[in-house]
Amino acid sequence: MKGSRSTGARHGLALAGLGVAAVAAILLSTRYGAVGMNLAEVLAAIRGSGDPATVTIVRELRLPRAVLAALVGGALALSGAGFQALLRNPLAEPYVLGVSSGAAVGAVAWIAAGGLAIARFGLPAAALAGALLAIALVLRIGSRVDRGLDVRVLLLAGVVTGSFFTACILLLLSFQQADAFRSAVFWMMGSLAGATWGAVAFMGGVVAVGGAALVSLARPFNALAVGEETAGFLGVPVDRVRRAAYLLASGLAAGSVVVAGGIGFVGLVIPHAVRILWGGEHRFLLPAAFLAGAAFLPLADLLARLVVAPNELPLGVVTSFIGVPFFVGLLRRQARGIEA
């Protein structure tokens, strides 16, 4: 079929373009900051040559932060696309089933226990434990009510669990002194300021495993998008796909919350933008959403650092402030396309 071949070429081109955009975003985000440098210096410093101070800034501060931003942005967008496919709901996003609330409970509990300076990995470990607890709890509640893991039950279980954890966070916060309160709230707003190569390695592992596995579910997702009953009649093992999708999308979200806190908007809107621009076939949508998220978040982080330098804006605020107008523009374009 000629039509499908040209679609394939268009998709290939879009993926290549998004890949280039992601690399460019990482380099741009590495170039700009308190200390000025040009792109040649950045590239030299990445290779380890040039002014030692520049090398340190690039290799130890800016590059891990930019790469982490790309991985987190990609993971959130991919997770969002996965949740949207699983729940058959375009409003789904990575935090909809309570992963971020679970992570926040862990993090806030750790801060509340005064563990701020005890161990370097204490806070992320506590956040990870909270996120995994939330994932397990939601799956448990969802499976108990309905062995087939009805997505409406799963959604309810997630929303209820998230609300419960939010209440726990508020309870914990209400007992905190000003400084612990401030740390907790800033953690929840999300930031990449603490980026290290260790965090990059952790997130890289999460993305490599979870992302690849999620992308392999693309065809079952296509069938699920048409209808759950239909997917079953096409031979898709619907229950197994649902369970795998839930665990993988949640895992990606949990990883990103652990290294960067809660960063809203990316996971909801990047998959939509990709769908509107190039179509929603999941074999394309999933990798494209990852690359688009990986291009978007380093740029958002760059703005977060530059706009009120030397201070930083909360990253989640920036993602929403640039993302929302962009998305409204896309929606209007789509609306015009339908009328035409």
Place this chain on the structure above:
Amino acid sequence: MSAAAGARGWRARDARYRYPGGTTDVLAGADIDAGPGEMVAILGPNGAGKSTLLKLLLGVLEPTGGAAEYEGTAAARWRPVERARRIGVLPQHEEPAFPVTVGELVAMGRYPHLGPWRRPAPADRAAVASALERCRVAELAGRPFATLSGGERQRARLARALAQEPEALALDEPTASLDVAHEMEIWEILRDEAARGFAVLLTTHHLNLAARYADRLVLLDRGRVAASGTPGEVLRAEIVSRVYGWPVRVEELAEPHRPGVPQVVPLRPIETHNSLPIEELR
């Protein structure tokens, strides 16, 4: 009853189903056979158990009594992929959650052959192209599914089922809420596919079209088979009137290839008041 059909196609014997925690059987013992080259229509009032019987025969539900088999194996025992290679199904409800083009929708019919990994081969593209052609939706392949009319949508779904290259088709009310032309198109396509050797099993409320197109009818009434056999054997005025709770008259439609096709004419109350009891109207 073609009991000689043996292990080919669908077969149910005294099939029963009761929902977990339910107090009555929604299906209280039904027999049905549908073999290759046959079109069999399941009829009955709303809630008579038509969709439940179809679900048992497709293995979506497991009978709580009796047997529901496909090709001699309990329907619920079929692996989903293996079943999908043999049976194309049109469920009653299907609402895409995200935009999809007609071409993409029909190409999904190849899933049971490709699984999550394999790349489509020329044979897969040929199966899709043939299905698009047979359902006359080839020109619509690039169109978003959501922009199609009801009749075009149903033809596109049917094309997806045919792209599976199955040996049988099962359809749950395939012509509900379609206009005459679109309805006839669907029946004609199904008749053609049955002529190609498909076993075609469907539920429908269209008694008269079922009488014209189907080889055999199974009329359900509150979970039981009220009548089963050729259209002439099943669509008798007293049976239909009793099952549907509405007086009808049955006329004969002379068709060139099929003499004496029964056509059900529901009566207006004004007609029954002025006329003889239902039994004598036959």
